[in-house]
Amino acid sequence: MKNKPRIAVIGAGLGGTAGAALLARAGFNVKLYEQAPGFSRLGAGIHVGPNVMKIMREIGIEDELNRQGSHPDYWYSRDGKTGDILAQIPLGDYAVSHYGASYLTVHRGDFHALMTAALPPGILEFDKRLTKVEDLGDKVQLSFADGTVEEADIVIGADGVNSRLREHLLGVEPPKYTGLIAHRAVFQTPVDSGPLPFDMCVKWWADDRHMMVYFVTGKRDEIYYVTGVPEAEWNLSHSNLPSSQAEMRDTFAGWHPTVQALINGTKEISKWPLLERDPLPLWSRGRIVLLGDACHPMKPHMAQGAAMAIEDAAMLTRVFQQVGLDDHETAFRLYEDNRAERAGRVQLVSHNNTWLRTNENPDWCFGYDVFKEPLVEGRRK
Numbered sequence: 001m002k003n004k005p006r007i008a009v010i011g012a013g014l015g016g017t018a019g020a021a022l023l024a025r026a027g028f029n030v031k032l033y034e035q036a037p038g039f040s041r042l043g044a045g046i047h048v049g050p051n052v053m054k055i056m057r058e059i060g061i062e063d064e065l066n067r068q069g070s071h072p073d074y075w076y077s078r079d080g081k082t083g084d085i086l087a088q089i090p091l092g093d094y095a096v097s098h099y100g101a102s103y104l105t106v107h108r109g110d111f112h113a114l115m116t117a118a119l120p121p122g123i124l125e126f127d128k129r130l131t132k133v134e135d136l137g138d139k140v141q142l143s144f145a146d147g148t149v150e151e152a153d154i155v156i157g158a159d160g161v162n163s164r165l166r167e168h169l170l171g172v173e174p175p176k177y178t179g180l181i182a183h184r185a186v187f188q189t190p191v192d193s194g195p196l197p198f199d200m201c202v203k204w205w206a207d208d209r210h211m212m213v214y215f216v217t218g219k220r221d222e223i224y225y226v227t228g229v230p231e232a233e234w235n236l237s238h239s240n241l242p243s244s245q246a247e248m249r250d251t252f253a254g255w256h257p258t259v260q261a262l263i264n265g266t267k268e269i270s271k272w273p274l275l276e277r278d279p280l281p282l283w284s285r286g287r288i289v290l291l292g293d294a295c296h297p298m299k300p301h302m303a304q305g306a307a308m309a310i311e312d313a314a315m316l317t318r319v320f321q322q323v324g325l326d327d328h329e330t331a332f333r334l335y336e337d338n339r340a341e342r343a344g345r346v347q348l349v350s351h352n353n354t355w356l357r358t359n360e361n362p363d364w365c366f367g368y369d370v371f372k373e374p375l376v377e378g379r380r381k
């Protein structure tokens with residue numbers, strides 16, 4: 001490894017961890033720096049579509065994820081008040097035969113832990129908060145809050161919506177609060193489901209708010225909901241705040257009894273601001289490149305934000321393999337050429353919150369294979 005170019009990935013979220021795992025498997029000399037002192041199993045679920053499962057196959061954790069996750073038969077969309085079915089999108093066995101991989105819902109902490117465990121030893125360093133970046137032309141110097149300084153030939157900014165590396169490339173600019181918050185709760189079943197049995201994966205809709213509900217384990221012993229609800233203001237100094245059953249009842253007054261049953265079953269609820277940025281004018285400069293929320297944060301309404309970060313990581317690995325690291329500018333351009341349009345499309349559909357409200361065909365999203373998609377050049381000037 002000694003003379004190989006050094007790649008530093010900043011941020012061990014889902015995008016950065018996937019990137020480090022894929023780059024290490026491809027034989028690159030990679031280090032992953034994370035500001036947190038460690039990870040815990042925070043209360044949230046996540047959808048992992050076939051587009052992501054194909055990348056998990058490459059990382060070597062597809063089988064274990066398939067074992068741990070819940071395999072919804074359908075994505076249901078239901079009217080929030082009447083419970084009428086608005087859309088029924090086939091997943092389950094259909095996803096495996098049609099897209100070539102499963103569609104899962106899983107606990108986010110379990111997913112992250114599996115991916116972290118797939119990293120070769122010695123790659124991930126915790127307690128490393130990047131504070132300063134200097135691109136010296138032939139290398140980049142990275143200064144951390146603990147006083148240490150590291151050098152790298154390539155730096156990947158996977159440091160999320162408040163990215164320090166985005167700030168280095170484009171200046172200080174807080175993300176935009178969308179005027180929406182998300183309530184999140186994970187809790188143990190059984191819980192009385194009211195008049196309807198719990199669907200394995202369902203989004204309850206009204207025009208200005210929604211609630212997405214799904215199991216996060218294959219045993220279906222934990223269920224999760226996440227909402228999108230208007231709230232005029234949010235103080236961005238809080239990353240999240242506690243909520244309550246009373247607030248939820250008020251917010252979803254008059255909704256279907258099965259939604260009320262879920263609220264009644266909830267133990268702890270938190271609420272989070274939903275943040276966005278306009279598409280960035282550049283994704284890279286010099287030896288630094290961005291991925292995931294650092295680059296294109298989006299509303300979570302398509303359940304594809306982490307998926308885009310992971311796909312970015314896989315595409316970066318692919319172009320590094322194809323172009324090599326010496327010509328990193330060409331590699332970065334090729335990466336952006338092949339990611340900006342898709343990430344932008346997902347960002348827009350998420351913004352509009354229309355995804356699967358009606359029986360649309362999701363093939364363009366779920367059927368994407370980042371390793372097989374023909375590469376295009378010159379899409380972004």
Ligand code: FAD
Nearest residue numbers: 011013015035047130159160292293300303304305306307
């Ligand atoms: P992050 O996950 O934010 O990771 C960034 C990492 O960088 C963090 O670990 C952070 O500690 C670290 N970091 C930050 N600054 C520094 C620094 N200076 N130095 C070192 N480390 C640093 N997506 C889906 O695909 N499916 C879903 O079902 C889904 N549901 C969602 C529900 C909600 C309510 C929300 C808010 C989002 C949801 N998303 C979902 C979106 C998804 O969470 C994000 O898009 C995804 O986490 C982005 O991954 P990332 O790796 O780019 O950034």
